[in-house]
Structures are given as C-alpha cells and as structure tokens.
Amino acid sequence: MRINRRNKANRSSGRHGTARSLQQTVSLLTAALTVAVSACTPPAPPDTEPPVLSLPGTLTTEATSASGATVTFVATAVDAVAGVVPVSCSPDSGSLFPVGVTTVACSASDPAGNTASGTFDVEVTEPVDALAGATRLTAGYHHTCAIVESGEVVCWGADRRDDNDPSLVPEFVPEITGATDIDASSSNTTCVILADGHLECWGRNDFGQLGNGTISGLFDSNPPSPVTAISAATDISVGLYHVCAVLDDGGVQCWGRNSNGQLGDGTTDNSAVPVAVPGVVNAVAVAAEESSTCALLADGTVTCWGLILNSSGWYDQVTAPALNTDITGATDIHAGSGGTMCVLTDIGAVKCWGKNSPGTLGDGTTVDSVTPVMPTGVSNATTITSGNAHSCAVISGGTVKCWGSNQWGELGNGTTTTWTTPNLPAHVSGITTATAVATGAAHSCALLSNSTIRCWGYNGAGGLGNGTTNDSTTPVTVLNAPA
Structure with missing residues (x-):
C-alpha cells in the first residue's frame, strides 16, 4: 500500500501553522490588554514641591x-x-x-x-588682641595650653594647677621655662618636656598621674612638679588616668592607673612613679587613652597594651605589648580619652580603630572596629588628634576636618547635633592656615601659621580662651595673656 507522504506533511504543516496563528493572536491580545490597562492608569501627579x-x-x-x-x-x-x-x-x-x-x-x-x-x-x-608666638598646642578636658617662643607655657580654662577657678584668658605657668613639648590629651593632667629631657606635670593626681610618688584627692589641684627619674624624654602622652613617655633610647615608661594593664609592665598594679614597658626598645611616639596605650615604632608599626578590642567585639586585658599587625607605614599616633586610636601614615592617610561612639572613627557609623577604619573624605593629612568623642586632622594646605560628636559645636562647622549623632568629617569654618590641631573633651583648637590660636566648641570653663564662657560652633581667637 502506498502512503501519501506529501499529504501527511501538509497536514502536519497545517497544524503547526494553526498553532503559530494562535500564539500570534494571544500575543496581540496581550499587547492590546497592556495598552488598555496603561491607558486606564492615571499619570503620576506633577512635582510641585520644592526641595x-x-x-x-x-x-x-x-x-x-x-x-x-x-x-x-x-x-x-x-x-x-x-x-x-x-x-x-x-x-x-x-x-x-x-x-x-x-x-x-x-x-x-x-x-x-x-x-x-x-x-x-x-x-x-573686629580683630582682637590675640595670643601670639605659639609654637605648640594641646587641649585638656576643659582647658587648653600652649608653648610660646620663649619656652614659657600659657594655659586657659580649668587646668587644675593652683585652684579650681578657671581662667577665661591665657595665663602664664610661672614654674615652667624651657618647654619643648606639651600634652594634656583631653584629660585633667598636663605634662611638659623640658629642653634637658626632664618632665614636669600638674593637675589631677588621684592615681599618681604626676609621676612624683604621691597621690592626691580627686578634686585637688596640684602645681607643676618633676616626674621621678626621667631625664631624657622625647615624647609624652597623657591618658585619662595614666601618662607615658618615650625616652631617647626608644624605651617607654608609664605611670598612674593600671587597672587594665595600660602601664604595660605585665601587672595591673597602679604606680605613682614611672615603670618601664618591657620589650619596647625602638619607640618614636606614644599614645595613651583611658584604658590602653600604643607605641609607634621606628619601622612604622604599632604595638599596644591594656584593654584591647578583639575581633568578637569584646575587650581583652593585655598587660604586655602586642603588635597591631594591621598598621604599617605610620608616622604619628594619637589617642582619644574615649577609647579611639588614630595613626597618620606616610601617604597622608588617617586610620582609626577602637571605640566608635559617637562616630569617632569617621565612617558614619557607631560600630566599634578592631581593624583600622579610614575616615570618609580625609586624605593628604599632615597632623591628627583625637578627643573624648571627636577627632580632627589638618589637611595639606592648612584646612581642618573634624568628625564624631558635635553636641557643643566641637566640629567647628557652625552646627550642633545630638551627642549620639555620628558626624562624617567636615571642614572647620574659616580655618585655612592651620599647622596643628588639638581636641579636648568637647572643644577643639587650631594653631595657625601666624602663631595665633583659634578654638571652638564647649566653653563653660573658658577653654576657648576668648574671655567668655559662651560656647561657639565656629572658631574664635584666643586672646593675649595679660602682662
């Protein structure tokens, strides 16, 4: 029997053609339905609201x-x-x-x-009679001090030197001559390095922060006195309750509170006289905060001890130095009394780690970080500093950027925010020739290229040095010291 293959193929082709026609019809109906639905959808209302x-x-x-x-x-x-x-x-x-x-x-x-x-x-x-000839600057908790060209020291605010009455304008510290460096680091203790390498400290001494073998009451005022057995200091850092110094042989000695091993001597015993930090032999700078200390080594690395944040978000008590393997190429280091550490690197980058409340790491969050974080928008920095809850950097060219808490206007940009707001780095208003910057508990100061100083932020104790107790969200000029 013969099969008509052509007819069979034709019948198959006809079925396929019918299927294609049906698909096309469905597609056309779907498209038409979409158009019809779109026609029924009302257009978006016009934008009539201004920004x-x-x-x-x-x-x-x-x-x-x-x-x-x-x-x-x-x-x-x-x-x-x-x-x-x-x-x-x-x-x-x-x-x-x-x-x-x-x-x-x-x-x-x-x-x-x-x-x-x-x-x-x-x-x-109008221009004011400004303090002139400043060469070094530091900001304490509610006070500020500067070294002037003569090697003398002037302070204003509540520096706990001879009484508890703050000075609203700079006053000379008569006991100090020949000062070459100074630090208060948002604390109530101030220390200076003298030209011969000796140290003198004054202010709060309830944990032996003066390093002279004595301990005073919490609210006692103490005039400058020599630190015991240190005669070759090259760097000094004052933490909230302890102090550390680098010696000319690269060693580090610390004194004061040691509840978390921040003195680095392998114990948790407080000491009213300096104790050596074993194992640190090539330090060039040191940074002390509330409960920990870090030393910058000659090769650009950093070693730390005390209460150290770990990768789990908890804190370990480390009583002897341990290398921070995340830091290389560092050229300077500073600590905030609230638990933040920052370094400046050889390419002008800033890296911070530790406590981040409220935003002292500069990344726009309040999340603590065990690894260094680079503050947003900060590059080409020349100097850095960290306060109680905010940090600042001088940028190449002389501008200043600050970040963190701005409750009292300590960021200097003309605004204030709630204490818990993490503020990203912002330019300080009107500062264009800064050579150094210092941060206190809630105020900041910049040393300018003409050797004058401008300050901003909290001023309840006179730490801005402009003769008032009015806070300022923008920089004010520090007045001249009375003759």
Whole structure:
C-alpha cells in the first residue's frame, strides 16, 4: 500500500501553522490588554514641591585681618523626588567676608523647576588682641595650653594647677621655662618636656598621674612638679588616668592607673612613679587613652597594651605589648580619652580603630572596629588628634576636618547635633592656615601659621580662651595673656 507522504506533511504543516496563528493572536491580545490597562492608569501627579533647604544659623567669627575673615559653611537641599540637589549661595562658602554682618542668600531647584530659598547671617567682628608666638598646642578636658617662643607655657580654662577657678584668658605657668613639648590629651593632667629631657606635670593626681610618688584627692589641684627619674624624654602622652613617655633610647615608661594593664609592665598594679614597658626598645611616639596605650615604632608599626578590642567585639586585658599587625607605614599616633586610636601614615592617610561612639572613627557609623577604619573624605593629612568623642586632622594646605560628636559645636562647622549623632568629617569654618590641631573633651583648637590660636566648641570653663564662657560652633581667637 502506498502512503501519501506529501499529504501527511501538509497536514502536519497545517497544524503547526494553526498553532503559530494562535500564539500570534494571544500575543496581540496581550499587547492590546497592556495598552488598555496603561491607558486606564492615571499619570503620576506633577512635582510641585520644592526641595527642603538646610542652612546654618547665624555664624559669628573674628576678623583675621583688616579685610575681614574667610568663612566656610555647609548648605544642603533634598528633594522628595530627585533626592539631593545642588545649592547655590551668594556669597559662597569660602568667600572673604568683611567686618560686620553679611546676609547670605541661598537657593536650590529640582528638575521640575521648583525652587526653595533662604538666608542666614555671617557676622565678622573686629580683630582682637590675640595670643601670639605659639609654637605648640594641646587641649585638656576643659582647658587648653600652649608653648610660646620663649619656652614659657600659657594655659586657659580649668587646668587644675593652683585652684579650681578657671581662667577665661591665657595665663602664664610661672614654674615652667624651657618647654619643648606639651600634652594634656583631653584629660585633667598636663605634662611638659623640658629642653634637658626632664618632665614636669600638674593637675589631677588621684592615681599618681604626676609621676612624683604621691597621690592626691580627686578634686585637688596640684602645681607643676618633676616626674621621678626621667631625664631624657622625647615624647609624652597623657591618658585619662595614666601618662607615658618615650625616652631617647626608644624605651617607654608609664605611670598612674593600671587597672587594665595600660602601664604595660605585665601587672595591673597602679604606680605613682614611672615603670618601664618591657620589650619596647625602638619607640618614636606614644599614645595613651583611658584604658590602653600604643607605641609607634621606628619601622612604622604599632604595638599596644591594656584593654584591647578583639575581633568578637569584646575587650581583652593585655598587660604586655602586642603588635597591631594591621598598621604599617605610620608616622604619628594619637589617642582619644574615649577609647579611639588614630595613626597618620606616610601617604597622608588617617586610620582609626577602637571605640566608635559617637562616630569617632569617621565612617558614619557607631560600630566599634578592631581593624583600622579610614575616615570618609580625609586624605593628604599632615597632623591628627583625637578627643573624648571627636577627632580632627589638618589637611595639606592648612584646612581642618573634624568628625564624631558635635553636641557643643566641637566640629567647628557652625552646627550642633545630638551627642549620639555620628558626624562624617567636615571642614572647620574659616580655618585655612592651620599647622596643628588639638581636641579636648568637647572643644577643639587650631594653631595657625601666624602663631595665633583659634578654638571652638564647649566653653563653660573658658577653654576657648576668648574671655567668655559662651560656647561657639565656629572658631574664635584666643586672646593675649595679660602682662
């Protein structure tokens, strides 16, 4: 029997054609239905809301010359649809503002053409009789000190030297001459290195922080006295309750509180006289905070002891030095009294680790970190410092950036925030020629290239040195010491 293969193929082809036609019909119906549904969907309402403009309040600063002062500020705008939009201000941030009150007008527009506008005032006051000739700077808990060209020391605020009455302007420390370095590191104790390598300390001494073999009451004031048996110091760091010094042979000695092994002698016994830190023989700098200490070694590495954060987020009590393997190429080191450590590297990078509340590591979070974190937007730094809950760096060219807590205006950008807000690094308003920066518990100060000093933040004890107890969110000039 013969089979008609052509007819069979034709029948098969017909079935396939019918299936294709059906698929095409379904596709056309689906497309038509989509168009119909889209036609029924109402269009998005037009954007009629302007951006939300955020401007600083009135900014006040002193003139730095007869022409006025350069003032920087932060103005931002956020749109509900477009997100962050640019802000235009006149005069712009970074402009030279004359003596007097200048109104700054700002505006921001979104892509739909909606515009928000606002104003704020910048007041530049007359130049003042400023402290001159400063060469070194440090900020204590609520006080500030500087070394001047003569080797004398001036302090202002509550330095616990001879009484508990703070000085609102700089006063000479009559017992000190020939000072070459000074440190208070947001504490109530201050120490200086003298030209011959000896040390003198004053202030709080309830754990033997003065290093002279004595212990005083918590609220006692103590004048400068020599530290026992140290005659060749090259660096000094004052922690909250203990002090450490680097000697000219690269060794380190510490004294004061030792409840967590922060003296590094293998014990937890307090000592009112210096004790050697075994195993550290090539230190070039040291940094002491509340419960730990780190030494910067000549090869750019760092070794630490005391209460050390571990990878589990807990703290280990390390009574003898242990190398921090995450740090190389370091050239300077500083500790904040709140538990933060920061180093400056040979490429101008800043790296911080430890406590991060509220944001002292500069990464925009409050998460503690055992590994070093680089503060956001900070590069080409030349010097660094850490306070109780904030940190600052001088940037190449002379500007200053600060980050962390800003409850009292200690970031210097014309604003304040709640204590728990982790603030990212921001430029300090009006500072363009800084050579050094120091941070206290809630205030900051910058040493300028003309050897004057400007401070900002908390001023309840006179730590800003401008003759008042008014806090300031922008830098004020430290007044001259009375003759």
